[in-house]
Amino acid sequence: MSGSSASLQPPADAVKPVRHPDAPAxxxxxxxHYGACFGCGSEQPHGLHLQARAGEGVSIxxxxxxxxxxxxxxxxxxxxxxxxxxxxxxGSLNWLLRTIAVTGRLETDFVRPVPVGATLYLExxxxxxxxxxxxxxxxxxxxxxxxPVAVRADALFVEVKVDHFVEHGREAEIKAxxxxxxxxxxxxxxxxxx
Ligand SMILES: CCCCCCCCCCCC(=O)SCCNC(=O)CCNC(=O)[C@H](O)C(C)(C)COP(=O)(O)OP(=O)(O)OC[C@H]1O[C@@H](n2cnc3c(N)ncnc32)[C@H](O)[C@@H]1OP(=O)(O)O
Numbered sequence: 001m002s003g004s005s006a007s008l009q010p011p012a013d014a015v016k017p018v019r020h021p022d023a024p025a026x027x028x029x030x031x032x033h034y035g036a037c038f039g040c041g042s043e044q045p046h047g048l049h050l051q052a053r054a055g056e057g058v059s060i061x062x063x064x065x066x067x068x069x070x071x072x073x074x075x076x077x078x079x080x081x082x083x084x085x086x087x088x089x090x091g092s093l094n095w096l097l098r099t100i101a102v103t104g105r106l107e108t109d110f111v112r113p114v115p116v117g118a119t120l121y122l123e124x125x126x127x128x129x130x131x132x133x134x135x136x137x138x139x140x141x142x143x144x145x146x147x148p149v150a151v152r153a154d155a156l157f158v159e160v161k162v163d164h165f166v167e168h169g170r171e172a173e174i175k176a177x178x179x180x181x182x183x184x185x186x187x188x189x190x191x192x193x194x
Pocket of ligand 1: 089094156
């Protein structure tokens with residue numbers, strides 16, 4: 001069963017997404033946007049360490065290999081971890097728009113079980129933009145980029161100001177991220193145009 005809810009259908013006045021002129025070239029690895037990110041950061045031993053690459057237009061491909069720490073049922077990936085992989089891949093799309101946005105809604109279909117040790121081949125694209133609302137969709141496949149679909153998701157991201165993180169994030173991490181001497185890393189932690 002699939003089919004996303006009405007709130008994930010772009011409104012009539014939605015427009016096509018526009019790739020930012022400074023977006024990374026197709027094929028380029030995005031790298032982690034924040035070292036402590038559970039989805040992509042290298043500083044989280046049990047994180048997903050998801051690696052995303054810019055695609056054509058406003059699209060992303062990504063890979064994530066399921067580790068023993070990601071189990072739900074014995075030998076199988078936890079559904080929440082798979083949703084995280086989809087969320088992270090979809091979130092990475094906003095870097096191609098150079099828009100700061102957070103997940104408002106994420107609807108996920110779990111189509112096939114994903115074993116420990118399997119690599120999930122993800123692809124995602126922005127389908128429409130309406131004001132602050134960014135509509136996107138993603139799939140995760142097994143055995144290769146053209147393999148059978150194991151998971152898919154539709155999402156709505158909502159554009160926010162950098163103040164969103166400053167106001168709501170724990171002070172210690174915000175201060176540390178803000179004082180990073182590397183300007184690009186500082187910007188990417190909050191997905192801000194450097
Ligand atoms: C390499 C680098 C990559 C970078 C890679 C980055 C990867 C990050 C990946 C992970 C991303 C995350 O997990 S982000 C973390 C998880 N998400 C969050 O923490 C968000 C928590 N929620 C919020 O802070 C808030 O609810 C917001 C910001 C989403 C919305 O609040 P707001 O700013 O007050 O805006 P609001 O008026 O409510 O909503 C604006 C419009 O969006 C619609 N809207 C809002 N929420 C929803 C919803 N759940 N479902 C449907 N529609 C919604 C509203 O109806 C409205 O439509 P209309 O009336 O205008 O038509």
